[in-house]
Amino acid sequence: MARIALDAMGGDFAPHAPLSGALLALREFEGDHSIQLVGQTQIVSEALETLLAGDFSDIAERARAAIELVEAPDVVAMSDKPAAALRGKPNSSMMVGLRRHAEGLADAFVSAGNTGAQMAASTVILRLHDGLRRPAIGTLFPSALDPVLILDSGANVDCSPDEYVQFARLGTVYAEDILGRKNPSIGLLSIGEEAEKGNIAVKEANKLLAATAGINFQGNVEGRDIPAGASDRGPIDIVVCDGFVGNVLLKFYEAAAPLIVGLVGRHAGLEREQLEQAFGHLDYSEYGGAPLLGVKGVSIISHGKSSPRALKNAIRVGIRAVETRMSEHIGRRLAPSTAPAAAMGESA
Amino acid sequence: MARIALDAMGGDFAPHAPLSGALLALREFEGDHSIQLVGQTQIVSEALETLLAGDFSDIAERARAAIELVEAPDVVAMSDKPAAALRGKPNSSMMVGLRRHAEGLADAFVSAGNTGAQMAASTVILRLHDGLRRPAIGTLFPSALDPVLILDSGANVDCSPDEYVQFARLGTVYAEDILGRKNPSIGLLSIGEEAEKGNIAVKEANKLLAATAGINFQGNVEGRDIPAGASDRGPIDIVVCDGFVGNVLLKFYEAAAPLIVGLVGRHAGLEREQLEQAFGHLDYSEYGGAPLLGVKGVSIISHGKSSPRALKNAIRVGIRAVETRMSEHIGRRLAPSTAPAAAMGESA
Numbered sequence: 154m155a156r157i158a159l160d161a162m163g164g165d166f167a168p169h170a171p172l173s174g175a176l177l178a179l180r181e182f183e184g185d186h187s188i189q190l191v192g193q194t195q196i197v198s199e200a201l202e203t204l205l206a207g208d209f210s211d212i213a214e215r216a217r218a219a220i221e222l223v224e225a226p227d228v229v230a231m232s233d234k235p236a237a238a239l240r241g242k243p244n245s246s247m248m249v250g251l252r253r254h255a256e257g258l259a260d261a262f263v264s265a266g267n268t269g270a271q272m273a274a275s276t277v278i279l280r281l282h283d284g285l286r287r288p289a290i291g292t293l294f295p296s297a298l299d300p301v302l303i304l305d306s307g308a309n310v311d312c313s314p315d316e317y318v319q320f321a322r323l324g325t326v327y328a329e330d331i332l333g334r335k336n337p338s339i340g341l342l343s344i345g346e347e348a349e350k351g352n353i354a355v356k357e358a359n360k361l362l363a364a365t366a367g368i369n370f371q372g373n374v375e376g377r378d379i380p381a382g383a384s385d386r387g388p389i390d391i392v393v394c395d396g397f398v399g400n401v402l403l404k405f406y407e408a409a410a411p412l413i414v415g416l417v418g419r420h421a422g423l424e425r426e427q428l429e430q431a432f433g434h435l436d437y438s439e440y441g442g443a444p445l446l447g448v449k450g451v452s453i454i455s456h457g458k459s460s461p462r463a464l465k466n467a468i469r470v471g472i473r474a475v476e477t478r479m480s481e482h483i484g485r486r487l488a489p490s491t492a493p494a495a496a497m498g499e500s501a
Numbered sequence: 502m503a504r505i506a507l508d509a510m511g512g513d514f515a516p517h518a519p520l521s522g523a524l525l526a527l528r529e530f531e532g533d534h535s536i537q538l539v540g541q542t543q544i545v546s547e548a549l550e551t552l553l554a555g556d557f558s559d560i561a562e563r564a565r566a567a568i569e570l571v572e573a574p575d576v577v578a579m580s581d582k583p584a585a586a587l588r589g590k591p592n593s594s595m596m597v598g599l600r601r602h603a604e605g606l607a608d609a610f611v612s613a614g615n616t617g618a619q620m621a622a623s624t625v626i627l628r629l630h631d632g633l634r635r636p637a638i639g640t641l642f643p644s645a646l647d648p649v650l651i652l653d654s655g656a657n658v659d660c661s662p663d664e665y666v667q668f669a670r671l672g673t674v675y676a677e678d679i680l681g682r683k684n685p686s687i688g689l690l691s692i693g694e695e696a697e698k699g700n701i702a703v704k705e706a707n708k709l710l711a712a713t714a715g716i717n718f719q720g721n722v723e724g725r726d727i728p729a730g731a732s733d734r735g736p737i738d739i740v741v742c743d744g745f746v747g748n749v750l751l752k753f754y755e756a757a758a759p760l761i762v763g764l765v766g767r768h769a770g771l772e773r774e775q776l777e778q779a780f781g782h783l784d785y786s787e788y789g790g791a792p793l794l795g796v797k798g799v800s801i802i803s804h805g806k807s808s809p810r811a812l813k814n815a816i817r818v819g820i821r822a823v824e825t826r827m828s829e830h831i832g833r834r835l836a837p838s839t840a841p842a843a844a845m846g847e848s849a
Contacts, residue, residue, distance in 0.1 A: 297760055307692060310692065310700045311700045311701050342749060343745075344655060344748040344749065344752075352659045355745075376750060376755075376756070377752040377755060377756035378756075379753055380757040380760045381756055381760075395700075397691075401723070401742075401746060404724030405725065405728065405753070405754075406753075408724070408727070408728040409728040409754065409758070409761075410757070413757075414761060417761070417762055417765035418769070420771075421769030421770075423765075423768075423769055
């Protein structure tokens with residue numbers, strides 16, 4: 154059972170997409186979950202009634218019991234600067250929702266709103282586990298095998314070598330708790346398999362990662378190993394890189410995949426709908442949302458263009474993070490007192 | 502008319518692929534070009550005779566007149582360390598071919614062999630234009646519009662801000678001379694369009710590029726703009742980035758494109774051959790070869806897995822670089838005495 158605070162005003166298609174996502178979640182997911190819709194109550198209430206009288210009339214009664222409306226008068230725009238959103242809009246749906254989580258009134262916060270503002274607000278309100286300077290974002294890349302978790306995907310741009318080790322620890326817990334991978338394998342993104350290949354930070358990070366107990370480090374991987382889902386040494390669950398490279402790759406894949414699918418599909422005379430059905434798994438947004446890793450709590454970041462289905466999936470990620478106690482596990486994994494043996498036990 | 506020294510021993514499919522590529526070039530390209538096949542003459546001669554008695558019997562006479570065999574007893578292995586290849590194999594096909602070019606006996610050198618060794622040998626034998634610390638590699642990425650030239654694609658890993666400016670200058674000449682683009686537009690790869698987004702080196706490079714006369718700098722671009730071939734500000738001809746990011750992206754695209762084409766194609770029931778015919782332009786190796794930019798001369802780098810067709814296209818790139826006097830243009834563009842007006846005249 155998880156209590157999800159959902160940003161009803163966040164994303165390009167709010168409030169329709171978050172509300173529909175919430176109702177899809179209540180219809181589909183097992184467990185006695187509840188959802189707090191945080192936003193301008195009047196707008197949210199009207200939109201909710203329309204949906205309950207329409208597409209979701211089948212679950213209207215259950216939805217009314219499981220949904221609570223929480224007033225938040227301010228709205229963070231997608232274009233607001235993070236610092237300005239924090240200072241200037243203290244009662245935004247983002248700030249109110251995160252505060253409810255921090256105060257124990259909700260177990261997780263989910264938003265498709267302004268990512269920079271969500272990162273900043275989550276860091277300030279939920280705070281970071283000890284040993285971290287900034288939170289990190291892990292994103293799932295579709296591959297020929299299982300999706301590969303890439304982190305950092307944009308939160309940490311100029312990284313010191315020890316930050317790669319933190320990414321490896323954060324990614325290990327994510328892969329275990331959210332993806333259900335056992336002893337997840339980690340690759341360090343570089344320009345050659347050999348440990349001595351890479352830029353200055355990556356070469357140093359390779360040494361630190363190789364000397365870190367309690368993670369399954371497999372050495373360097375290359376760009377080609379991500380779509381393959383594996384290097385010559387076997388399947389890869391996690392690829393660590395700095396947030397500059399991760400963000401460039403993420404936006405590149407996000408644009409290249411639909412371009413190529415569309416090209417081949419048109420050539421073969423397939424309809425757009427057929428393509429989406431068959432290749433939705435190449436659309437990373439279908440994974441729904443990425444937990445902001447390193448904060449004390451659960452803050453799920455969704456793409457601004459998230460569909461109702463993507464937001465439903467983001468809520469699923471939130472529920473799973475709550476149920477697996479992901480944040481607690483991260484805190485333990487990062488704690489300096491973590492002995493290798495204890496860390497190994499964690500993943501067993 | 503260009504005299505091409507071709508590494509007959511370089512690449513995974515040597516000598517067959519280089520020899521077939523040379524014969525395809527002689528059959529297809531207009532102009533009185535000649536090709537020097539550099540390698541172990543006995544092996545090369547036997548392979549050549551087999552081809553001339555078989556698939557290329559139609560041009561046997563012309564080929565014999567246009568082809569010269571040049572003995573080079575040593576062979577650089579794909580796995581040789583560059584420095585070891587230089588010191589330990591002074592009479593490799595790579596060293597002999599490049600020396601012929603340096604001595605004026607050939608106008609260009611083309612190889613699908615060990616890229617690191619080719620870069621090192623080209624730098625030592627041909628030397629660099631003034632103002633450069635290392636050569637750079639530009640690679641063409643297929644896009645929804647024209648192919649986008651990405652540089653550096655792997656030669657320069659830790660880049661200072663002024664190196665991005667050199668990449669922009671080198672890329673401008675490449676795009677004008679080899680691709681025939683007029684006043685080619687340049688984007689700086691970053692994680693946001695705004696000039697203040699990026700890592701430390703990129704933020705500084707943005708300022709330097711904006712202050713550089715004689716190039717058509719359009720500001721930052723993001724990963725998504727590469728497959729699109731354009732940013733919000735219009736089409737993009739050239740994207741400059743450090744060689745770490747460029748190499749990761751190159752290898753990523755190289756693996757992702759065929760994966761997605763294959764997935765969609767299988768779904769649609771297309772045969773592999775149909776797919777290759779229709780989407781060969783998504784395979785960057787079809788552009789054949791990338792000139793090593795910044796050396797005094799023409800050294801064309803081809804992928805180790807180059808097919809005969811890719812090598813034919815690499816020879817075409819070499820011919821075009823000779824005919825347009827690309828290296829001279831680069832020298833003039835890089836010279837400190839280049840006044841903005843002169844540089845502008847260059848591209849007009």
